[in-house]
Amino acid sequence: MDLVSVTEGRTTVLVPVPDPSAQFPPGSAPVFYNPRMALNRDATVLFLAALPPDARPDDYLDAMGATGLRGLRVAGETGLRVTINDRSRRALGLAAMNAARLGLPIETVLSDANALMSTRRFGAVDLDPFGSPAPFLDAACRSAVRYLFVTATDTAPLCGAHLRAGMRRYAARPMNTEYHAEVGLRVLLGFVARELVKYDRGLVPLCCFAREHFVRLQLGLRQGVVAADETLARIGYVHQCSSCPGRTEQRGLVAVPSVCPACKGTTVPIGPLWLGEVNDPLTIGRMRAMLPSAGLERGTALDRLLATLAGELPTSTHYDYHRLAKWVGASPPPVGTVLDRLGERGYRASRAHYSGTAIKTDAPLGRVIEALTAP
Ligand SMILES: C[S@@+](CC[C@H](N)C(=O)[O-])C[C@H]1O[C@@H](n2cnc3c(N)ncnc32)[C@H](O)[C@@H]1O
Known part of the structure; x- marks a missing residue:
């Protein structure tokens, strides 16, 4: 070999x-x-x-x-x-x-x-x-x-x-x-x-x-x-x-x-x-703090993954906001805008670590659509 x-x-x-x-x-x-x-x-x-x-x-x-x-x-x-x-x-x-x-x-x-x-x-x-x-x-x-x-x-x-x-x-x-x-x-x-x-x-x-x-x-x-x-x-x-x-x-x-x-x-x-x-x-926080001394650099894919996991809601599903926008016939605003709008309406909302178009939230579907389509 x-x-x-x-x-x-x-x-x-x-x-x-x-x-x-x-x-x-x-x-x-x-x-x-x-x-x-x-x-x-x-x-x-x-x-x-x-x-x-x-x-x-x-x-x-x-x-x-x-x-x-x-x-x-x-x-x-x-x-x-x-x-x-x-x-x-x-x-x-x-x-x-x-x-x-x-x-x-x-x-x-x-x-x-x-x-x-x-x-x-x-x-x-x-x-x-x-x-x-x-x-x-x-x-x-x-x-x-x-x-x-x-x-x-x-x-x-x-x-x-x-x-x-x-x-x-x-x-x-x-x-x-x-x-x-x-x-x-x-x-x-x-x-x-x-x-x-x-x-x-x-x-x-x-x-x-x-x-x-x-x-x-x-x-x-x-x-x-x-x-x-x-x-x-x-x-x-x-x-x-x-x-x-x-x-x-x-x-x-x-x-x-x-x-x-x-x-x-x-x-x-x-x-x-x-x-x-x-x-x-707590575990995710400890891992993020340990990154540099473990010889793993900041800015790497693992660093970004842990940062997203740290802020990710524990909902068991997410909405793909592009697919949702297509379903309602709207053109999607930036993901940050949708997350901000949900926050302004009193809901928790975050990204998910495995997809750039995923939104996790405790808002009901109707409110997500409203946040997606608001002028
Ligand atoms: C995906 S590789 C492991 C990769 C390794 N952990 C790494 O990080 O590089 C799977 C290994 O499991 C071994 N394997 C498969 N079935 C096994 C079994 N029943 N018992 C022990 N080893 C097994 C294979 O010989 C192979 O070397």
């Missing part, structure tokens, strides 16, 4: 030379490495580096290590004790070589991730499979003590573009709406919550986001039936109107038929999914 040196954060590793003729070079390489996931890894390193000393996990499992880059960055840039696992002998060999070159005392394990997570517990468990994390979540929920990190790259099933695959994997009904990124994030989060509560455990979303081709969850875990019941209480449905952009939320495991709050038309349930906050302001 031909190798090339790459530096991410403060860590330099060897990765396979990408094949420029391949449709998706990371997938055809002998060991997986995707430079487009740098922000995902940056966010993990920053999250762990920003934890207060008493909140740091005892150790961290990179359950699908590939080149080892993620786990090696966690070890070298946060000082945590790290185990890197992969079922591929070639991948683990490369990860071990990278660890030796960096002089990092990493434990490497050649195992199926489910087998390892079924027999050992780790302070933090990180799932980063190629595609869906669904087959690994039961074991991860038993293995992770304080934190669980999950990446999903199967955004088409999660967001409703591949409806049947989404239903099979996540036991939920997604829908390809204008807010499909939000649906994907919340269907995944709802699935993790349901996998966890059966062990009388609960979760707190600390830093979760959707981006281009993946969803990333960074979750705090809690013990006990109270935590589990509180987690279950956050599961519910979005009921999307079949005739207009109206929608409504409903808590509970069972979908209860509803009518559109805007036009009284029939609605279709999306879910079960997670309702409410997907980020913790």
